[in-house]
Amino acid sequence: MTLDPATDNLAHLYPELGRNETLRSILQAAVHQAGYGLDVLPEDAPGWWRSGARMDSDSRTASALLGIAERAFILSFWERGVGMARGTTTSLDAVASAMGAWQSGATLAQLKSACPFVDYSRLAEAHERGDGVEAQWTSYRHTTARFVDHELIEAAYAQPQLRVLFPFHSLNSLNFSRCTGFPYTHDIPVITPANGRYRVTWWHTRSPHGPADIGEAESPDEAVALVLAHLPHNCGPAVAGTAHDLDRSDSGQ
Structure with missing residues (x-):
């Protein structure tokens, strides 16, 4: 053999x-x-x-x-x-x-x-320490990474409802999660800078054909306003854990 x-x-x-x-x-x-x-x-x-x-x-x-x-x-x-x-x-x-x-x-x-x-x-x-959300925002606000749109980051960080969520990037798209661990939640609109504008969509799992459009915005502030208008009900601060943990908590398991 x-x-x-x-x-x-x-x-x-x-x-x-x-x-x-x-x-x-x-x-x-x-x-x-x-x-x-x-x-x-x-x-x-x-x-x-x-x-x-x-x-x-x-x-x-x-x-x-x-x-x-x-x-x-x-x-x-x-x-x-x-x-x-x-x-x-x-x-x-x-x-x-x-x-x-x-x-x-x-x-x-x-x-x-x-x-x-x-x-x-x-x-x-x-x-x-339990400061993962703020540390992630700080990292993005000070990074020199080319995929990060700093005007967009600052516009989102200025909003208390988004500042308590966990930000993360998928390519150049800015996402927000209700938990700090992976896998993240995908029930909050995504902002994607494109050709000087900002496309706001639902995550692709909302549609079998890819991201479902919410709208386009001319500026970071307008894009953030679209996200705020479509936040889930009772969208509170991000919690430690994963999306699976939140699913179990929501189902009472």
Whole structure:
């Protein structure tokens, strides 16, 4: 029997795997050895059945992937739909310690202290403090990214009803979400600058043929006024979590 080259390379880079083990199985053993009574799950994607693993809870996820060009465990740490931290290490024991600590409730600072190879951003710190909305607006208001229309950002930020929502861009379109984590909500009109004008539409899920038009505006202020006129009922401040969390809350589950 000829061994698949990719499988052979993984076995070479990760002797712990041998030829038959998976990242999930060897990480589970390492997690228990580190003293954490947590379950390690395989990644959902079929192509990662051997090289990916994760831990899940109601609000947090920690995932690991194997590098294929060189030995590297690539880690991601999420909370309520927000990518909070990342890290890369060559040590399986370090992977177990970092993932176990995160899933056991460690703060970003505690995680970094225990696992120096983990890094996180100021935006992640803001989400941890509960200031993710304001931090996102601040980021957009000061960015030099070419896809951000600063006049539009300022016009939206000037409106209290929009300032409490979570802004995000999809290409050059400005979106607003009632939650701070991904997936975001898509029940608030979208503003897309185009040829000196501003197209205001519903997200494409409102129509099987693509974005449903609300109207066009000559200025950022007019575009923002169209959004305000079409806000959902009781559209309050964005909450921590994802659109799925809001759906469950709205249905009373």
